[in-house]
Structures are given as structure tokens and as C-alpha cells.
Amino acid sequence: MKKGTSAAAARFLRTAKLCRIRDVEQLLAVSALVRDLSALIHALQKERGASSIYLGSGGTRFAEDRARWQADARTLESVLRDRLDLVDEQLDRLSCGAQFYSRAAIALYALDGLPALRDQVSSLALVPQDSVKAFTDIVGHLLSVLFEAADIAADPAISRALVALFNVVQGKEFAGQERATASAGFSRGRFDGVEHGRLAHLIDAQNRAFRIFAEFADPAHAAAFRTALTDPSVAEVERMRAVALSDDARHGELSGITPEVWFDRSTRRMELLKTVEDRLTDDLRRLCEAKLAHARADLGQADAGGPDAVLPVAMMLVDAGAALSGFTGPVSTAPGQDGAGLYAPDGLPPKLMRSVLDVMQAQSQRLRDVSLELETAKAALNERKVIDRAKGLLMSTRNLSEEEAYKLIRKTAMNQNKRIVEVAEAILSMSDILRGVTAGTGGGGTAGG
Known part of the structure; x- marks a missing residue:
């Protein structure tokens, strides 16, 4: 009886290891999708900003830049469509669920509308605010695909890396919206109360996203982020923000700031954020490759006599502390929580493991309602x-x-x-x-x- 039981345990143990390999293989495919999504989002952010200045200036500014970034976005859109076809073959549809495919379908429909949107911008048939909203909606659909892809992560270290990456991408998107909004104001030669409120909201949203990034990023990535923010262009953006938000800006007093100067400096800041984003994406891929190599090497080496041969990916959470509400502020735990009774493999601190799971679950819930x-x-x-x-x-x-x-x-x-x-x-x-x-x-x- 004992021999049969041991054989059954070994069989289940081997199956668990095979499932682990499958999970990490899927995450490796996801890391490639994340890279291509990130690249297209960045290109559309540039096109959105250029389109805002083009419309705000009545078609007299940024026509060539807009055309160049349109071409870049078209190329990267084609790459992403090919990647989605490939990922569809690589992912396990049962583990991904309907949400990923629903988000991907909605994003593809949104991308199908890009040619008509570009025609409207070219013919000056839109005001800047409508153009910014249209591009922002498309980027939002792509971000939803990114998160749904990330949500299949079943490894705590990879989950942590994905949370950090998602918040850099999200923070940079808010920075892109700020660039487009302020571009329209500088092109028009004045700002109004509505734009002041929107700019203040976007600045606050960036700060929240970057605070969450700092909670989940490893020390090397956090240091790279801080180094990026020491660039002189970042201080210039802060100065021009203050001008745009001043009462004088409502009366056209913009201290000689042109839309070209604002766009150049804010674009430089976004390019710096993109270098951090690219590093996170590359390191995510390397992490997935290392995890996959380890999982394959571990296959067949399980000790049927020991319960610790395979560590379950899902954590047993016996402490019922307060959960996070999602990506809305800095990560924290309830007072007095010390992680007692919390099982977290891979050396992940109990507080952070709980935060990873809570954040992923809360954000996923917010994105689930198609x-x-x-x-x-x-x-x-x-x-x-x-x-x-x-x-x-x-x-x-x-x-x-x-x-x-x-x-x-x-x-x-x-x-x-x-x-x-x-x-x-x-x-x-x-x-x-x-x-x-x-x-x-x-x-x-x-x-x-």
C-alpha cells in the first residue's frame, strides 16, 4: 500500500513539474508580447502628441513629424498583429481564459479604426481634445491586453516584475497624455481651467504609478529609474509645467515657451522612461528564460518521499489583513502585520507577496467587465x-x-x-x-x- 502511494505521489509530482514548465513557457511567450505592445504604445504616444500640435496649430506645425511617427506606428502595429497570431498558438486557452482574448479582440478592432482617425486629423476635422481622447482610448485597449497577458503569471518573482513593468508603462502613458494636453495649450497660446485640472490629475496619476513601481521594482531597476530622472530635461519639464499651470497661462503669458520646445523636452523625458521600460522588459525575458531552464532541469528530480520537492506557486494566506484596492496608491499593509503564518517561496518577503497577489487580483477585477x-x-x-x-x-x-x-x-x-x-x-x-x-x-x- 505504501509503495503504491509513493508511486502515485511521484506521478503527481512529475505532473506538477510539467505544469510548471508549461506555465513558464507561456510566460516567455507573454514577455515577447509585452515587448511588442510596449513598442506600439510608445509610437502611438508620439503620434498622439504630434497630432495634438498639428490640430492646435491649424495644420501648420509638426506635419512631417506626424507623418514619420505614423509610419513607425504602422510598422509596429504589423509586428504586434503577427505576435498576437503567434501567441494565440503558444498560450493555453484554458489557463488564459476569455478575458485575454476579449481584450485582444477589442484592441484589434480599435486598431482597425486608426486609418479613419488619421484621415480626420489630416483634414483638420477634429479638435485636439477629441484627437487626444481617440488615441488615448486605443492606447488604453492595448494596456488592457498587456495586463490580461500579465495576469496569467503564476510565479511570484515574475508577478512582481510584471507589476513593476505595468506601472512604468502606465505612468509613461499618463506622461504621454500630459504631453498631448499641454501641447494643445502651448499651440493655442493659452490654457484654461479645464486643462489646468486635467494636467494636475495627470501629474498626480504619474506619481502614483511610479510610487507603486518603486514598491515592486528590484534595487537595480529602482536605481535606473532614479538616475533617469536626474536628466536636465526632467527639470525643464517641471519648469514648463509650472508655467502651464499658472494663472498667467490663462491669459496667454507662457514665458516664451513654444509647443516645439515643450514637445521636445517632454518627449526626452518619455524616452528616458522608455529606457527603464525596455530594461524591465529585457530583464523579464531573461527571468523567464532562467525560470524555464531551472524548471526543465528540475523535471524528474522530485523526491517522492518529501513534501517540499515542489513548492506550490499559489501561496496559502492565513493572515486576513486588509487588501489593497488596486493600482491607486502606495503599497502598504495593515499595522501590526508581520507576515506570521504566510508561506512565500523564492525569498519573497511576506508583505510583498501579499501585495503582489492583492494588486494583481484587484486590478484584474477592475479590468474584467467587458x-x-x-x-x-x-x-x-x-x-x-x-x-x-x-x-x-x-x-x-x-x-x-x-x-x-x-x-x-x-x-x-x-x-x-x-x-x-x-x-x-x-x-x-x-x-x-x-x-x-x-x-x-x-x-x-x-x-x-
Whole structure:
């Protein structure tokens, strides 16, 4: 009986090791996908910023830069599409689940809309705010794929590396949104209260992401990040931020800062962040390769007589401390938690192991509801309907062509620094007044006695 039991234990132990190899092989495929996602996101961030200046300047600035970065993004998009086809063959669909494939499908649909978006920018059919939002939505879908891919990680060291990487990518995306938002203001020659609020929010979001990165990064990566921030361009960005956020900026006092100078310095800062991101990506791949080599070497060497021959990847958490709410602030544990009763292999401190699991689970939960994407699509459709109704109202009340009506709405949006749909909603809210004025004019009557 004892012999049979030992044989069964050895068989299960060998199966566990084979599963471990499969898991790390999938993570190696994911690391390649992360690299290609990162590259395309970076290219789209550049194109977004250039498009914002192009639109803000009425097409007089950054036309050549925009064309160059468009070409780069097209090339990298093709690389990513090929990678997704390859990853689909390499990943275990049962372990990845529907969410990864749903996110990938949504991202590919979003990328399919890029040509139309670029045509609208080229024809100056958008205001900068609408262009920034459209590009940001696409980047957001790509980031969702990145996280869903990362969420299959079943190794604590790799999970920690992925959390650090994800937050650098996320922080850099907020920096890219800041670059595009401020580019539009510097191109227009002034900032308003709405832009001040958005810039302040984006700066705060960057700081939060980078604080979380610092919690999970190993010392070498944290040191590389700190070194990157000592570059003079970072101090220049801080100075120009202060100008953009000042009260004087609302009246056009921008201390001689041009959109080209802002874009150059903020791009330099983002390139520095990209070097940290690239290092994290390369080291993630090397970590996966080392883990895979170790797992293969370990195969067949299990000691059927010992329960510690294979360490389970999932941790047994017996301490019920407060969990994190997700990527919203610095990592912490409840007072008095010392990790007692917590089993964490690979030398990972109990506090950090708990944080890794909590953060990954909380962020995953926030990204799981695909219905959010459907709501986004419905919102976009409703915006289109609102704009069309506003055009129809202007056409009927002011005897304009459809093109003239749209140009009027767009010009008003540019002048008031609002999104086109906001202007369209304002026009519709005045529909009774507009129709009344038209009727009064057409009847030749006068008001009053």
C-alpha cells in the first residue's frame, strides 16, 4: 500500500513539474508580447502628441513629424498583429481564459479604426481634445491586453516584475497624455481651467504609478529609474509645467515657451522612461528564460518521499489583513502585520507577496467587465448622433450645408476649448430658441407691442 502511494505521489509530482514548465513557457511567450505592445504604445504616444500640435496649430506645425511617427506606428502595429497570431498558438486557452482574448479582440478592432482617425486629423476635422481622447482610448485597449497577458503569471518573482513593468508603462502613458494636453495649450497660446485640472490629475496619476513601481521594482531597476530622472530635461519639464499651470497661462503669458520646445523636452523625458521600460522588459525575458531552464532541469528530480520537492506557486494566506484596492496608491499593509503564518517561496518577503497577489487580483477585477467596452462603444455612437442632430438643426435654422454646419461647430469648439460633442449638446439645448428666431424672422413679425 505504501509503495503504491509513493508511486502515485511521484506521478503527481512529475505532473506538477510539467505544469510548471508549461506555465513558464507561456510566460516567455507573454514577455515577447509585452515587448511588442510596449513598442506600439510608445509610437502611438508620439503620434498622439504630434497630432495634438498639428490640430492646435491649424495644420501648420509638426506635419512631417506626424507623418514619420505614423509610419513607425504602422510598422509596429504589423509586428504586434503577427505576435498576437503567434501567441494565440503558444498560450493555453484554458489557463488564459476569455478575458485575454476579449481584450485582444477589442484592441484589434480599435486598431482597425486608426486609418479613419488619421484621415480626420489630416483634414483638420477634429479638435485636439477629441484627437487626444481617440488615441488615448486605443492606447488604453492595448494596456488592457498587456495586463490580461500579465495576469496569467503564476510565479511570484515574475508577478512582481510584471507589476513593476505595468506601472512604468502606465505612468509613461499618463506622461504621454500630459504631453498631448499641454501641447494643445502651448499651440493655442493659452490654457484654461479645464486643462489646468486635467494636467494636475495627470501629474498626480504619474506619481502614483511610479510610487507603486518603486514598491515592486528590484534595487537595480529602482536605481535606473532614479538616475533617469536626474536628466536636465526632467527639470525643464517641471519648469514648463509650472508655467502651464499658472494663472498667467490663462491669459496667454507662457514665458516664451513654444509647443516645439515643450514637445521636445517632454518627449526626452518619455524616452528616458522608455529606457527603464525596455530594461524591465529585457530583464523579464531573461527571468523567464532562467525560470524555464531551472524548471526543465528540475523535471524528474522530485523526491517522492518529501513534501517540499515542489513548492506550490499559489501561496496559502492565513493572515486576513486588509487588501489593497488596486493600482491607486502606495503599497502598504495593515499595522501590526508581520507576515506570521504566510508561506512565500523564492525569498519573497511576506508583505510583498501579499501585495503582489492583492494588486494583481484587484486590478484584474477592475479590468474584467467587458461590458464597459460595450458602454464605450454606445457612448461613441450617441456622440455621433448628437453631432448629427446639431448639424441638422443648424442646416434647417441657418440655411447651411452639412459641411458648413460641421465647420461652424468645430470652430466654436476650438474657440471655447471644448469637445465637439459638448458644443453640439449646447446647440441642441437652444433648439427651441433657434427655431423661434427662425419662425419670427420668416413671418416678418416683431415681438411685443
